[in-house]
Amino acid sequence: MEPSTLEKATVGEIVTADYRTAQVFTAHDIDFCCGGNIPLATICAEKGLDIDQIIQELQAVQQKSGERSPNYGAWSLSFLADYIVNTHHVYLKENDDQIVAYAQKTAAVHGKNHQELIEIAALFAKVAADMAIHLKEEEEVFFPAVKRAEAARTAGLTPDTTDQQIIRTSLTNLYQEHEEIGDAVHTIRHLAKNFAIPEDACNTFRVTYQKLMGFEEDLHKHVHLENNILFPKAAHL
């Protein structure tokens, strides 16, 4: 993207065009998933960041050779929904319980000297429980309605009014839940002081922080694919 295009684009649009740019936003603590609707110029002004510098960093990433991220925006919604389930939902189902257990174990061992671990363990347990309900709604209610509505549109038909209603109602809930889960994960990072490992940390402590960072990274991409690509298109079915 040219500097003039980047300046006017929203953060979500920039990440949609090339997911590799997400690393620049993460490095500057710019939210590209739940806060993806904000133009780059606005967020830079809000955060007191030098926009020319950010544009340079974005372009450096965009111009790197090597593997580009897939063009998720070009996929059908049905394919994107399946991709999200098979990568991000599977990741969460395979890892959430283990991370809860690690966080609780670390809190039990180190909670006396590191009070924040007790808060982190409690907060993450809530995130994992909320996430399980959220995934169920997407997989059993929202995505099937999106798939039926998209199939209808492809066949030149108007989607069922029930499906349109399901999509509208689900979207309100799902956006809200992304916001809540995103806020909780942001709080965990803050409590963990950006996941800096203290000197007295044992191996379990280290692994817990690594896993929490992995969770956060996966969540950002997952929510980006839904909030910036799938949800806005589903709203127009």
Ligand SMILES: [Fe+2]
């Ligand atoms: Fe999801």
Ligand SMILES: [Fe+2]
């Ligand atoms: Fe979601």
